[in-house]
Amino acid sequence: MGGNIRITAKSIFLPFKSDAAAKRFAFAYTITIENLGDETVTLKTRRWLITDANNSLQEVQGEGVVGETPTINGGGSFTYTSAAVIATETGTMEGSYGMENETGEIFEVKIPMFILIPPNALH
Numbered sequence: 001m002g003g004n005i006r007i008t009a010k011s012i013f014l015p016f017k018s019d020a021a022a023k024r025f026a027f028a029y030t031i032t033i034e035n036l037g038d039e040t041v042t043l044k045t046r047r048w049l050i051t052d053a054n055n056s057l058q059e060v061q062g063e064g065v066v067g068e069t070p071t072i073n074g075g076g077s078f079t080y081t082s083a084a085v086i087a088t089e090t091g092t093m094e095g096s097y098g099m100e101n102e103t104g105e106i107f108e109v110k111i112p113m114f115i116l117i118p119p120n121a122l123h
Contacts (some may be wrong), residue, residue, distance in 0.1 A: 005099065005109045013118035016084070023087040027116045030081045031065070033109075035095070038074040042064030044106065045098035053088035065097075084116065091116040 010030045035041055048060040054057035063069065070078040084093060094113035102104050 004035065005041065005097075006034040006036055006109050007097075007109060008032045009033075009093070009111065009112055009114040011093070011116050011123075013119070017083075020089070024071070024085055025087070025089055025091075025118070026083060026085045028083050029079055029093065029114070029116075030063075030079060030112070032062075032077055032079045033070075033072060034077040035072040035074055038080050039101050040071060040073050041099045042071045043069055043078070043097050044100050046095065047098075048084075048093060048095040048111075050084050050086060050091060050093050052086040052091040056087060058084075058086075060095075086116060087123050089118060 008031070011027050014026040014028055016023055028093050033043065043065060045063055046061065046065055050058040050060065066080045066082055070079075092113050092115055095111040097109045097111065098106055099109055
């Protein structure tokens, strides 16, 4: 079932919310969840692993995303934007969503790793 869900992620550095001296680097990320199958699914839970360049790991778990538990019809999609703050200029995010199908079966969908990096950090 999880193969019918495609996750894409984009991140952007937020310089106005960041403070290098305070070791605070803020990023917005936009996630699109596409339901490539025919069956309606509902996103129930999220689990994020956020790693900075010092290999410091933050784990974030909870219900839904951005205060919602979206239902995504077959062929439909759901897009949301949220934010993360890390202590180094670069890092990564990955994780999983707990989804429920029409028959009440819970399954996990992996969120592929994506990079948190300011545009000027690439040399």
